[in-house]
Amino acid sequence: TKCSAFPRFYFLSADELLEILSQSKNPQAVQPHMRKCFDNLVRLDFGDDPSSVDIHAMFSGEGERVALGKNLKARGNVEDWLSSVEARMKQSLHGLMKAGLLDYENSVRDEWVVGGTAGQVVATVAQMMWARGSEKALREGSDGMATWYQTQLDDLQGLITKIRSDLTSLQRKCVVALVTTDVHARDIVEDLKNKGVNRVDDFNWMQQLRYYWEAVGGGEDCLIRHSDAVINYGYEYMGATSRLVITPLTDRCWLTLTGSYGLKLGAAPAGPAGTGKTESSKDLAKAMAIQCVVFNCSDQIDYKMMGKLFRGLAQSGSWTCLDEFNRIDIEVLSVIAQQLLVLREGRLAGKNNINFMGVGIKLVDHHVIITMNPGYAGRTELPDNLQVCFRPVSMMVPNYALIAEIMLFAEGFGDAKTLSRKMCKLYILCSEQLSQQPHYDYGLRAVKSVLVMAGGLKRANPDISEDLVLIRALRDSNLPKFLADDIPLFFAIIKDLFPGVVVPDNDYGEFQVAMEDEITKAGLQNVPGFHKKVIQMFDIFNIRFGATLVGPTGAGKSTCYRILSRIMTSLHKAGSKNEQYQEVAFEILNPKCITMGELYGEVNMVTQEWRDGLASTIMRRAVNDETPVRKWTVFDGPIDALWIENMNTVLDDNMTLCLANGERIKLKVEMKMLFEVMDLAVASPATVSRI
Numbered sequence: 001t002k003c004s005a006f007p008r009f010y011f012l013s014a015d016e017l018l019e020i021l022s023q024s025k026n027p028q029a030v031q032p033h034m035r036k037c038f039d040n041l042v043r044l045d046f047g048d049d050p051s052s053v054d055i056h057a058m059f060s061g062e063g064e065r066v067a068l069g070k071n072l073k074a075r076g077n078v079e080d081w082l083s084s085v086e087a088r089m090k091q092s093l094h095g096l097m098k099a100g101l102l103d104y105e106n107s108v109r110d111e112w113v114v115g116g117t118a119g120q121v122v123a124t125v126a127q128m129m130w131a132r133g134s135e136k137a138l139r140e141g142s143d144g145m146a147t148w149y150q151t152q153l154d155d156l157q158g159l160i161t162k163i164r165s166d167l168t169s170l171q172r173k174c175v176v177a178l179v180t181t182d183v184h185a186r187d188i189v190e191d192l193k194n195k196g197v198n199r200v201d202d203f204n205w206m207q208q209l210r211y212y213w214e215a216v217g218g219g220e221d222c223l224i225r226h227s228d229a230v231i232n233y234g235y236e237y238m239g240a241t242s243r244l245v246i247t248p249l250t251d252r253c254w255l256t257l258t259g260s261y262g263l264k265l266g267a268a269p270a271g272p273a274g275t276g277k278t279e280s281s282k283d284l285a286k287a288m289a290i291q292c293v294v295f296n297c298s299d300q301i302d303y304k305m306m307g308k309l310f311r312g313l314a315q316s317g318s319w320t321c322l323d324e325f326n327r328i329d330i331e332v333l334s335v336i337a338q339q340l341l342v343l344r345e346g347r348l349a350g351k352n353n354i355n356f357m358g359v360g361i362k363l364v365d366h367h368v369i370i371t372m373n374p375g376y377a378g379r380t381e382l383p384d385n386l387q388v389c390f391r392p393v394s395m396m397v398p399n400y401a402l403i404a405e406i407m408l409f410a411e412g413f414g415d416a417k418t419l420s421r422k423m424c425k426l427y428i429l430c431s432e433q434l435s436q437q438p439h440y441d442y443g444l445r446a447v448k449s450v451l452v453m454a455g456g457l458k459r460a461n462p463d464i465s466e467d468l469v470l471i472r473a474l475r476d477s478n479l480p481k482f483l484a485d486d487i488p489l490f491f492a493i494i495k496d497l498f499p500g501v502v503v504p505d506n507d508y509g510e511f512q513v514a515m516e517d518e519i520t521k522a523g524l525q526n527v528p529g530f531h532k533k534v535i536q537m538f539d540i541f542n543i544r545f546g547a548t549l550v551g552p553t554g555a556g557k558s559t560c561y562r563i564l565s566r567i568m569t570s571l572h573k574a575g576s577k578n579e580q581y582q583e584v585a586f587e588i589l590n591p592k593c594i595t596m597g598e599l600y601g602e603v604n605m606v607t608q609e610w611r612d613g614l615a616s617t618i619m620r621r622a623v624n625d626e627t628p629v630r631k632w633t634v635f636d637g638p639i640d641a642l643w644i645e646n647m648n649t650v651l652d653d654n655m656t657l658c659l660a661n662g663e664r665i666k667l668k669v670e671m672k673m674l675f676e677v678m679d680l681a682v683a684s685p686a687t688v689s690r691i
Contacts, residue, residue: 003312004361006079008037008086010312011293013663015610020078027053027074027081032624035061035666037082039291040239041089046074058089060239064170066118068092090235093120093289097222100125101213110158114167119174119240120289124222124233126178127211130185135200138192145193152186163412164462173240179410184246207255209287224288227255229262234290234317244276244283245406247399253280256393257369263391264347266340266368268325271395273686274443277371279653280395281321290367291318293664296649297328300602300660303335307357308662310339310368314356317364323649324686325370326382337386340368344389373686398444400424404451408470411455419470422497423450426474429493434486439550439680443689445652449543450477471503477543480536508535510576511567518566522559530556534564542580546651546673546691548639550680557676561586561634568630586632586674587618591643600646601659610661619657622671629670636676641684647673651690 002021003009009017016033023029028046035042045057045065055072057065068088074081100121104112113122137148159179167175188208197204210225211233222233244250253269253276260267269277278294285292295309313320328336339357346354346363354363370390372382404420413419427442434440454473461469471494482490508515515534519526537560540547549557565584572581591599594614601613612620615633622631649656650673657665673691680688 002077002079004315005077006037006082006086007312007315008082008291008318009079010308010315011318011662011664012036013610013659013661015661016663024078027078030074030078030082036664038086038089039236039286040241041237044074044085055085058085058237060237060241062119062170062173062240064119064240066092066096066237089237093118093235093237094221096121097124097213098220101128104129109155110162113159113175113178114162114171119170119177120238122174123177123181123243124211124289127181127209128213128222131210131212134189134192134205137189138198138200138202138205141198142193142196145189145197149186149189149193152182152189156182156186160409160412163410170240173242176410177241177243180243180245180406183406183409207251209254209258226258229258231258231261231288234288236289236291238286238289241286243286244279245403247402249395249398250276250280250283253277253393253395254284256391257281257284257367260391261365261367264344264365266370266390268370268372268390268392269395270372270374270392273373273684274441274445274689275395275398276444277395278321278323281319281369281371282654285319285321291316293318293320294323294649294654294656295320295664296323296646296656296658297325298600298646298658298660299327299329300596300600301328301332302603303332303339305660305662306332306336307339310343311356311359311361313366313368314343314354314363315361317366319367319369322368322370324373324645326372327645330381330383333386334383337383337389340386340389373684400427400444400447403444404447407448407451408454411451411458413454413458413466413470415466419466423447423470423474426493426497430478430490433493434489435483437483438683439481439548439688441685441688445689446477450474453477453539453543465501467498467501468503471498471501472506475503476506476536476539480533480540510571510578511535511538514567514571514574515563518563518570522563522566524559530560533560534567537561537564538568541672544691545655545667545669545671546647546675548675548677548680548691550677552678558636561632561674561676565632582628582630582670584630584632586634588634588636589614589618590637591615591635592637592640596643596646599643601661603661613659616657616659616663616665619665619667619671623665623668631671632674633671634674634676639675639677639680639683639687641682641687644683644687648686648690651687 016036020030020033028050031043034044040060041058042061043059044055045059046052047054047056053074055068055074057067059065069092072084072088096118100117103117104125133148137144156179159175159182162175163172163179192204195204207227212223212225213220214223216223224231224233257267269281271277282292282294309320312318342354342356347365351363353360401420401424404423405416408416408419427447431442450473453476454470457469457473474494478490479487515531516526537547549560551557565586568581569583572583597613599613599615601611601616603610618633622633625631649658650667655667657667675691
């Protein structure tokens with residue numbers, strides 16, 4: 001009953017729900033659970049009074065504040081006032097959208113983007129105005145298209161100039177997200193112009209994701225059209241969020257997702273690790289402002305847990321992305337097929353209420369997306385009655401050059417096209433010429449971490465040439481994983497691609513001094529090779545959430561991270577100005593000396609009680625700690641495909657630990673996962689690309 005009053009409670013575990021309901025007298029105690037019920041609403045503004053029940057505004061994870069209007073109070077039952085928060089969130093964003101459309105027409109675009117409008121409103125209004133402008137240009141014919149294309153180029157140039165100016169981090173996120181979508185918009189207009197399209201009902205235009213502001217049932221609303229499908233904008237608050245680079249592969253995936261939504265089927269992107277299956281699905285939900293619940297499936301999942309998730313989806317109208325769906329046992333999969341069939345038949349018949357698993361529930365349009373890695377250990381084939389519930393789409397090879405180009409472009413690089421081509425060539429040559437090691441990975445995640453690093457370096461040193469910035473990022477993020485024999489080859493490849501460019505060594509001033517001190521204090525010798533490894537580990541931890549120390553026993557793996565933690569702690573205590581140096585606390589466990597149930601928690605089959613696991617306890621404790629201390633979880637033991645696959649959503653951009661009782665622990669950036677292993681010989685490709 002509590003869950004049906006506020007359906008998002010279905011996405012929480014029983015323990016979390018009890019914790020929220022037991023605090024009903026103190027509304028401010030619900031704050032830590034907000035990020036689990038909403039996509040990017042992490043905190044409510046109750047004003048300065050600790051006992052206040054007036055809710056003034058909502059905050060996103062990036063710190064953006066959006067007012068929620070007057071007379072919103074946290075009174076009565078938790079589920080009732082949370083429902084009114086959800087309704088008011090949608091209402092506020094609808095109002096801001098309407099105001100944003102009027103503002104856009106009366107102000108200069110570059111100034112309007114950073115003028116304090118919410119990031120989500122900026123992105124959506126820009127899309128609506130683009131669709132409106134494009135249709136007008138299509139009707140005017142080739143002259144109209146040529147003028148419109150020039151407008152696109154000028155707008156984009158204005159944003160690039162804006163990126164290079166001095167912006168707050170919130171404004172920068174907003175502009176970078178807009179550049180990413182604008183580049184795609186420019187490419188579409190160029191394509192339409194070259195093909196001589198002059199009708200609004202031409203498929204080349206119909207196949208694009210188009211936003212419209214139209215009169216709907218007495219009011220006005222934002223509608224999204226994609227081919228035949230028409231989807232209502234969801235008004236879920238997303239904050240100043242980043243967006244994916246849109247490539248032809250993303251477009252094809254999105255067309256399948258929206259098409260299957262229109263047919264009331266699920267969608268099933270399939271393909272190897274690191275091709276963007278989950279991220280594309282999440283990004284489409286983000287573009288439509290619909291809550292998307294990502295869940296990492298494991299073989300511990302039973303049909304009751306999935307039934308609970310589907311009950312939540314059907315009543316809240318959310319989307320779900322079930323990652324690694326084919327890890328679930330075949331017995332459970334056949335029951336899931338029945339559950340999905342019941343939901344689909346209800347939607348096709350246009351019912352508002354259905355009987356689901358013996359309980360009457362209300363039915364709203366929702367979407368189930370499953371992603372699968374084709375066969376390797378621990379994967380099952382989907383039964384036929386389940387396959388017919390989904391429209392498949394294959395995602396095999398992402399367009400690395402285009403993704404690199406647009407990400408560099410959005411980070412403010414001028415010569416992004418040449419640099420991205422060189423970078424992709426470098427990875428192709430590395431995979432062909434360097435030795436084949438199980439821990440080498442040249443996939444999309446490796447490319448992305450280089451680009452993030454390059455963007456940071458570019459902002460820190462705006463005067464250095466772009467070639468140099470990219471080489472430094474490539475060197476600092478790739479060298480740590482190469483064996484000694486491969487390093488000269490790697491440098492030779494860089495020299496061929498960037499002839500005549502000399503890269504100076506980085507200056508690690510205070511870090512170098514502190515490192516020598518700490519090594520001496522520990523009674524060890526100052527060896528340059530060891531210095532290099534400590535520095536490399538520091539660099540990697542700045543760009544990745546999970547890292548792995550690979551090497552034989554006695555190679556100094558444990559000493560490496562212990563020394564690094566001492567350096568960071570001592571520099572912080574010495575009052576260093578650098579934000580990256582914070583106190584470090586780490587907890588060590590051996591994942592292979594206990595069972596899977598003891599590691600991640602399990603449900604007792606007799607009593608149906610949940611017993612928490614070791615890893616989940618450590619991570620939950622770290623999440624609840626509000627201090628800026630860096631918290632590392634060290635897994636000291638061999639990696640195999642059995643236990644590490646449950647961490648897939650932890651080690652990618654979701655940063656969420658999914659447990660078998662339906663609990664999703666959203667981790668923080670202050671935390672890091674560290675694996676200490678001898679080799680990665682038996683790790684799956686999905687794991688190697690993530691760590």
